[in-house]
Amino acid sequence: MNAPEIRAPRGTALSCKGWPQEAALRMLMNNLDPEVAERPQDLVVYGGTGRAARSWPDYHRIVASLKSLAADETLLVQSGRAQAIFKTHEDAPRVLLANSLLVPKWATLAEHERLSALGLTMYGQMTAGSWIYIGTQGILQGTFETFAACGQTHFGGDLRGRLVVTGGLGGMGGAQPLAATMNGAAILCVEVDPQRIERRLQHKYLMRSTTDLDEALRWLDEARKAKEPLSVGLLGNCATVLPELVRRGVIPDVVTDQTSAHDELHGYVPDNMSLEAAAELRRSDPEEYVRRSVDAMGRHVAAMRAMQDKGAIAFDYGNNIRAQAVRAGVGDAFEIKGFVPLYIRPLFCEGKGPFRWAALSGDPEDIAVTDRAVLELFPHNAGLRRWIELARTQVKFQGLPARICWLGYGERERAGLLFNELVRSGKVKAPIVIGRDHLDCGSVASPNRETEGMKDGSDAIGDWPILNAMINTAAGATWVSVHHGGGVGIGYSLHAGMVVVADGSEGAARRLQRVLTTDPGMGVVRHVDAGYDEALQFAREHDVRVPGRTIFEDGR
């Protein structure tokens, strides 16, 4: 079968028997829109192998199922294949999905690939197999949020007048310059590949570039003094440039890194050789390549540590460079802390996470309406205002117009009800679909990322994402998913997603209120249990009911 080109229907004419089903249909299709998907012909949405359906026949059967689905029925999707339709009720989800799960003893990449090749499973990533990917805005916003939290935590505000040094302008790392300037920073991005720099300039994620360190530092110094945002891409290798900065006594306010350090052979590029020479060495003598690559990462991290010792804020951005540096003999590499425990976990303690929504009308004006509504709803949230105002001008929509911002427990419920009201009153042209990444406060167990270094040592406990999926199912989310693997790979994480539709109905208001409470509520509760005081205090203040902590405190 030839791969069709998919684009979600726009407007208010329904292909399904109701908006909740229509929302699932459009978001599935939107995941495969050529503007959104990485390799739509292979059903790959993002992350190299993250699929929206197992095969094209499976895609068509899911579509047929959604079109036939009544308002009191539920479709079950097992690793991208429609497996059953059962009678449930209106307050139950319309779709339930489980993707890529394996019995733990068999949960290896090799077994997953073997079973995939047999057509028995597929990789769902996080939002690929759960039909709520919205393109690169998510990465940009996550990076924005991290830099915002960094500014808040260490500088009592934003990053204006601050110098940030980082490496890597690839798929994820390329969001750094824009996310940093959105927070007011002057940022130096060191990248060995001129094409990556070029691409980021074209997309306006990066403002300027140079091959001259002196020039870069001069520009940044001026911007810093003027408290103007500026991003500069410097063609160079981190393992050379960062030690040179230390030698010169240039100590940034913040130093981090998003080179592809997790892969010492195909990712990180050793210094003192051209890109071509590196490619050649990789082929001819991989062992020598790895030796040089790990050695370079050692010097790279040693320079980060030296900056840290001289007062810079240093953090690891999830690329495993600390462990690589330990291999190279940098014994104190883990003095640099990870971004999740430093910046994200305090947000998780308040149920804050990546709240996203899309306009099913397809009309960008509907998102503009919601943007304004959100700003009015939270007039005192300066970070949110900064993000939304910048996103309005700088984020190009991919597929159905969508927006993402981080909201917490309480806020999500209010935003959801507000959107439902916008639909009801006709201020937007069609229903709004609300979802989130699986990387959220109470929905993921991932000891190398989201649950790294939990206070009580509960990093690997896998009950939470399952409870998250079950309570969101009970509360009436429109679709709910449980996945295995996601961004960190088979064996390394369990996580759950949810989407809930605001179609302006009273039923939707009821469900939105419940789901947008249970879902972030799980984040608060999970962190109360792990011993985070902020979470406990937040739970007390917001009447989140945790037996033994905020209710039945005497143990009875």
Added chain:
Amino acid sequence: MNAPEIRAPRGTALSCKGWPQEAALRMLMNNLDPEVAERPQDLVVYGGTGRAARSWPDYHRIVASLKSLAADETLLVQSGRAQAIFKTHEDAPRVLLANSLLVPKWATLAEHERLSALGLTMYGQMTAGSWIYIGTQGILQGTFETFAACGQTHFGGDLRGRLVVTGGLGGMGGAQPLAATMNGAAILCVEVDPQRIERRLQHKYLMRSTTDLDEALRWLDEARKAKEPLSVGLLGNCATVLPELVRRGVIPDVVTDQTSAHDELHGYVPDNMSLEAAAELRRSDPEEYVRRSVDAMGRHVAAMRAMQDKGAIAFDYGNNIRAQAVRAGVGDAFEIKGFVPLYIRPLFCEGKGPFRWAALSGDPEDIAVTDRAVLELFPHNAGLRRWIELARTQVKFQGLPARICWLGYGERERAGLLFNELVRSGKVKAPIVIGRDHLDCGSVASPNRETEGMKDGSDAIGDWPILNAMINTAAGATWVSVHHGGGVGIGYSLHAGMVVVADGSEGAARRLQRVLTTDPGMGVVRHVDAGYDEALQFAREHDVRVPGRTIFEDGR
């Protein structure tokens, strides 16, 4: 804190705000009743470490939570600890539980024990942590069902006039003599430990015992000829007795085994030594013990194979003796097939599995009423009739009176609605709680047992139990659980449980109808997908909607 002695309240006075909550409370307490639980003081219900709650303070907080829970609220229990109460709605579950789950890469027994010691998790087994264990009746009924299916499959009826030979009268294996005689068989049970034989005689699970093989064979021969059921415990070692039977030309109709062959050091006893000598050798020279034990299993299985070659039906009963025999050089040990693919899977294809219920009144007469009602409802099910009639006289209740029998898709729904009607009309004194083991048709992924040798190779696919839990949550089960490990241990299985309460209300009827359809329906669907023709045919005949198979067959 001293361990209190727990016994579920009886009668119609409520401790909670409604019967669904009360049912959860009573069944939790019933799991810890000294008549039911293995080590109630340690909260251990069965299986050595399977707990109902993580600790005594946790137990008390769960009880307090259940007592306070409103009819539109849901309690979350994470590995035996009450973690949150959220607002949901009446058709949502009252309790959602996730027990013992670990991120797969960390899913080892060692990590589980480390985290348990830190107080961060507990082992939930199957029905221990999901509050629906009813004592040993479950094991007896499962064994009964296996022998019944064996009779049906190979002899076109029951086992009357048939000779069965087996080994092991321990915790599980001790159910064999009664389950076999209930099916009409003459059964020889070889057991090395006289105390085990004694215990089974006392409990009336075993009719006679002897130390003399000639005597045993004479008794059995008479019974076989008279088509009378008879069970004989023979003190002896399988590795000696079975080859001797072959030598004499005594070929049984059926041969199986439930010695603890999975454990070659602490379980199986080598032949040609006394029990005391074996215990001594185990201590003094474990390597030599293992050598002799494996060697004995080789001769044991070789004899089973010889019987099989001469026409006996031979099957493995889940104790891993085939793999042990391969170690001993019996290359064709796997010519003997496992009991699940042979006897249980065909039942699973029709959504058949272990349906159980308990009388919350505590009155045995209520179970007698349901027994009669079930027999009237399925007048043509001869196996069911045989089981219920024998169970009525031979099964002693433990804790709240309960009954178990295997019912399929369609049957479960009818039975559930009937029970609800019995409650509504006052024919029973209090509500009936309906549940099942996690070992069921569509609720477990366990490549060494329930999903061994699936037709399409999907043994290790873990999506199904998660979908099962989510759809039962959506359908409105009273409580739903997802566990890891269960009967086969950490890493080896994922499984889900559900319980639904018949309190005579219309709401209950609605939920019973849905849940008792989705739950066995998952079994039908899972086996349709795996390529079982029986399942597909059954799905077609019973309108189970499977996209691509029974609906949208052209792929659209």
